[in-house]
Amino acid sequence: MKIFFRLIALVKPYFWWMALAALIGFATTGSGIGLLMTSAYIIAKAALQPPTGSLQFGIIGVQLFSLGRGVFRYAERLISHNITFRILAKLRLWFYDAIEPLAPARLMHFKSGDLLQRVVDDIQSLENIYTRVLGPPLTALLVAALMWFLLGVYSLQAALLILFFHTLAGIAVPLLTKQLSRGVAIGIMNYKAEQQVLALDLFQGMGELQLYGQLPAHLAAMQNAETGKLQLQRKNAIIEGMHESLTGLLMNGALIAILWVLIPSLATGTGISLTIITLAVMASFEPFLPLPSTLKHLEADQHAGERLFEILDAKPEIVAPTTPLLFPADHAIKLDRLSFTYPGSATKALDRLTFTVLPGEHIAIVGPSGAGKSTITSLFMRFWNSSEGSISIGGNNINLYDPEELRRNIALVSQKTYLFAETIRENLTLAAPDATDNDLKKALTAAGLNHFSSKLDEWCGQHGMKLSGGERQRIAIARVLLQSAPIMILDEATANLDGVTEKEITKTLNTLSEGKTLITITHRLKAMEQYDRILVLEKGRIVEQGVHAELMAGGNLYRRMWELQHTVEIIG
Ligand code: ADP
Numbered sequence: 001m002k003i004f005f006r007l008i009a010l011v012k013p014y015f016w017w018m019a020l021a022a023l024i025g026f027a028t029t030g031s032g033i034g035l036l037m038t039s040a041y042i043i044a045k046a047a048l049q050p051p052t053g054s055l056q057f058g059i060i061g062v063q064l065f066s067l068g069r070g071v072f073r074y075a076e077r078l079i080s081h082n083i084t085f086r087i088l089a090k091l092r093l094w095f096y097d098a099i100e101p102l103a104p105a106r107l108m109h110f111k112s113g114d115l116l117q118r119v120v121d122d123i124q125s126l127e128n129i130y131t132r133v134l135g136p137p138l139t140a141l142l143v144a145a146l147m148w149f150l151l152g153v154y155s156l157q158a159a160l161l162i163l164f165f166h167t168l169a170g171i172a173v174p175l176l177t178k179q180l181s182r183g184v185a186i187g188i189m190n191y192k193a194e195q196q197v198l199a200l201d202l203f204q205g206m207g208e209l210q211l212y213g214q215l216p217a218h219l220a221a222m223q224n225a226e227t228g229k230l231q232l233q234r235k236n237a238i239i240e241g242m243h244e245s246l247t248g249l250l251m252n253g254a255l256i257a258i259l260w261v262l263i264p265s266l267a268t269g270t271g272i273s274l275t276i277i278t279l280a281v282m283a284s285f286e287p288f289l290p291l292p293s294t295l296k297h298l299e300a301d302q303h304a305g306e307r308l309f310e311i312l313d314a315k316p317e318i319v320a321p322t323t324p325l326l327f328p329a330d331h332a333i334k335l336d337r338l339s340f341t342y343p344g345s346a347t348k349a350l351d352r353l354t355f356t357v358l359p360g361e362h363i364a365i366v367g368p369s370g371a372g373k374s375t376i377t378s379l380f381m382r383f384w385n386s387s388e389g390s391i392s393i394g395g396n397n398i399n400l401y402d403p404e405e406l407r408r409n410i411a412l413v414s415q416k417t418y419l420f421a422e423t424i425r426e427n428l429t430l431a432a433p434d435a436t437d438n439d440l441k442k443a444l445t446a447a448g449l450n451h452f453s454s455k456l457d458e459w460c461g462q463h464g465m466k467l468s469g470g471e472r473q474r475i476a477i478a479r480v481l482l483q484s485a486p487i488m489i490l491d492e493a494t495a496n497l498d499g500v501t502e503k504e505i506t507k508t509l510n511t512l513s514e515g516k517t518l519i520t521i522t523h524r525l526k527a528m529e530q531y532d533r534i535l536v537l538e539k540g541r542i543v544e545q546g547v548h549a550e551l552m553a554g555g556n557l558y559r560r561m562w563e564l565q566h567t568v569e570i571i572g
Pocket of ligand 1 (some may be wrong): 108343345349367369370371372373374
């Protein structure tokens with residue numbers, strides 16, 4: 001129930017719109033009942049062949065109610081759709097705003113298909129919170145109250161009877177349906193989430209699945225999820241059919257009981273009223289039909305809310321300072337006894353790391369795989385927070401800067417450049433939204449992609465599939481150029497490239513980094529002579545540092561790595 005109240009709090013700003021929609025919903029059903037009642041009046045009265053003038057009252061009623069029903073229905077649809085779309089827009093913005101600070105540290109435990117399901121389907125399910133969950137009971141209550149009042153004026157006994165049958169239709173049947181369909185809505189949602197995860201894995205990992213002969217097993221898992229979902233949907237349809245029949249049964253029961261009570265009064269000449277009452281009773285059950293699905297949607301919405309709040313309640317790894325410092329012109333970097341342990345890990349990824357990088361200095365951080373090199377990048381970019389020690393730039397702890405400003409001032413080229421399924425232009429303006437076409441073309445040319453200058457509006461393909469690995473890295477370089485940050489971090493920037501492309505890109509990067517502070521992170525010892533200093537990292541600690549010649553002379557890990565890589569290359 002706590003989740004339900006949190007969801008209600010989210011839609012609270014639309015309270016007055018919802019109240020208006022419920023009132024108009026009531027007016028729509030009320031007009032339907034009025035139409036039946038006045039029609040019954042005319043038919044019953046006409047059977048007695050009265051003067052035509054005495055039917056005038058009924059005729060006006062039929063006209064008014066039939067017109068009113070159409071107009072009210074239109075207005076009700078208009079307002080409830082308006083509410084739905086407002087809620088949807090609010091929920092999406094609310095969710096994106098809340099999820100952004102959680103990336104990547106808090107989101108890494110979620111599968112991307114599962115996250116997609118939450119962003120798309122769970123929010124979609126919540127958008128109907130008014131039309132499916134809050135609106136129908138309100139309308140049913142108002143219509144029922146109207147009926148109790150009308151019948152109460154006529155006969156207290158009949159009013160009590162309709163109250164009894166309405167209670168059964170409005171409370172007992174929905175509760176019974178809820179009991180029978182317990183877990184069905186959640187089960188369908190879970191199957192859908194599983195299908196998203198499996199479908200994404202299928203598209204993204206098709207190559208691996210085929211390579212290792214796992215495609216049939218994966219398809220079988222998808223089939224199982226589909227079968228499971230279909231079974232639940234079938235169960236759902238049967239239960240829905242049952243509740244509709246039960247509501248119909250109750251309506252007929254109410255009719256028989258009320259007629260039973262009122263028929264003796266026919267002797268006093270109340271035949272016309274009885275006809276009217278009969279039709280009104282039948283119509284009054286209409287708003288009870290959606291109630292069982294209200295409870296089902298309530299269950300689904302609570303589950304969707306739970307899944308969304310699970311993400312949103314996660315505390316962001318980093319919090320921007322309320323009054324951030326301006327990024328300094330002096331950007332000397334200092335790491336002071338910096339340690340870091342990933343959550344759930346027993347060993348430190350970084351262990352009391354201390355070093356400085358002066359403005360304009362070019363350093364390389366090398367070491368075997370798993371030594372902690374990329375963790376340094378993540379801490380620099382504030383994807384994670386350091387648990388002990390500090391990183392400072394310009395004498396201030398980086399926590400004192402606005403994380404976005406910090407990231408604008410540190411240009412990162414990593415091993416895997418993510419390209420959005422957009423045009424070249426959009427992939428570039430990500431780094432500089434205000435860049436002109438001329439700026440983009442200049443950056444492309446400097447990054448060695450001058451042939452792309454005329455293709456700014458060409459689509460890059462899903463994940464940049466239409467570009468080669470080298471071209472993707474060059475787009476990353478063009479982004480860095482547009483960003484014009486004073487500090488550059490190259491984190492295994494050329495690791496995925498073939499020898500020739502690697503050489504060309506390294507050349508471009510060298511030109512680009514002139515006059516900037518450069519930190520190159522790599523496990524491959526190539527052209528190491530160019531660095532002012534090389535730090536050798538092993539198990540999160542600096543085990544050696546110096547220039548290439550000194551490290552080679554030292555004969556320790558660096559030399560062993562260098563010899564191993566160069567021997568392999570010679571043999572290869
Ligand atoms: P390198 O870049 O030198 O290959 P990393 O910085 O990626 O090394 O990793 C250092 C250590 O931290 C490794 O033992 C690795 O398994 C661990 N590690 C890296 N990323 C995570 C993570 N997101 N969660 C838990 N452990 C991690």
